[in-house]
Amino acid sequence: MAKAIQKQALGRGLSALLKDPENDIKSIGDKNADKVVGNIIELDIDSIEINPFQPRTNFNEDSLQELASSIKELGVIQPITVRKLDFNKYQLISGERRLRASKLIGLASIPSYIRIANDNESLIMALVENIQRHDLDPIEIALSYQRLIDEIQLTQEQMSDRVGKKRSTIANYLRLLKLDPIIQTGIRDGFISMGHGRAIINVDNQDIQTDIYQKIVSQNLSVRETEALVKNYQESLKPVVAKTNKSVSFTIDENQKKEFTDFFGTKIDVKMARNGKGKITIPFHSEEDFKRIIKLIKS
Structure with missing residues (x-):
């Protein structure tokens, strides 16, 4: 508890430092920048503007009310992250739900991590932190990746390194943007996955x-x-391929059948299918007749 009080007092002390025009910090090399950047500082909520690069666009009102009630009871447990724009002016990088919920219950200030970043870095940080910390819907994630491609000119390989996701995962999200807008809305609203x-x-x-x-x-x-x-x-x-009947490569005429009949001394039945395969049936009428045919075959 003592550490928490000490930390809170430190945050308020640094907040006073930021409000002193003589100590306006604009870059990481400025005096006292090391005391501010990366530390938790109580910032006036009115001094924080919403990040235009924020990938999340849908905020569930019931969920916000629940978070607001929790903050009212326990305070803001996890600080938001902002970047410094100008004297006493900041832009949100991540934590918009916490900021909105704090406004709902009328908080005047909110604990914040301060970063100094350009627009490109702010966009990347907003994307990475929101994907990792919040349950964005798939279309919001896809749109965020697309913004990195369009506005920062990152390739999918570079984006994979920056956001810590497999290239195939990024590609799968981006493909969703080829869906009809009605279907994209269905995914965002949870009608389909x-x-x-x-x-x-x-x-x-x-x-x-x-x-x-x-x-x-x-x-x-x-x-x-x-x-x-x-x-x-x-x-x-797929086009339907008509089945073609293979024609028989040869024929058996009656004279050839007659030759079989004459040779075996009994009527031979010769049958052939359209694929050229067939069979020859040699009938016999007794054991003696069977032995006679065997001798003919062996001769």
Whole structure:
């Protein structure tokens, strides 16, 4: 408890330091920057602006109210992270739910980690910290990755190194953005999962995508059932190859059959299928007749 009180007092002392125009810190090399950057400091909530690079766009009101009640009872347990913009002016990097909940209960200040970062670093930090700390929906994550590609010109390999995710994982999220907007909304609202979306994306036609989406929702299809539905659709697109009957490479005429009959002294039955395979049936009428045919074959 003593350490907590000491830490809180330190945070308030540093907060006073930041409000002194004579000690305005703008870079990591400025005087007293080492006392501020990376430390927990009580900042006025009104001095903090929302990060325009924030990947999260949906905030559940019930969840915010629950967090607000917890903060009212226990305080802000985990500080938010901000970057310094100007004198007594900061921009949120991560912790928007905590900031919003604190505003709901009328807090005047909030414990904060202070960073000094440019816009590119702020975007990357916001993405990484929010993905790791909060349950963003798959489309929000995909949009965040796309912003890193568009605004920071990162390749998927570079992004993999920066955010600590496999390249294949990043690629799977980005592919979701090829889905029809209606389906993207369905994923964000929780009507279908990312697994459903990954199955649907294998269909190029967006009209068919939405048809499949409606079936998933109306019939409560599982991901496995959706994959089977997509597979059946893809199979239906394949051209039907007409089966060709192989012609027999040779024929047996009546004279050849007669030669068999004359040789064995009994009517020989010769049958042949269309693939050229066949059989010869040699009938016999007694044991003596059978032995006679055997002698003919051996001779």
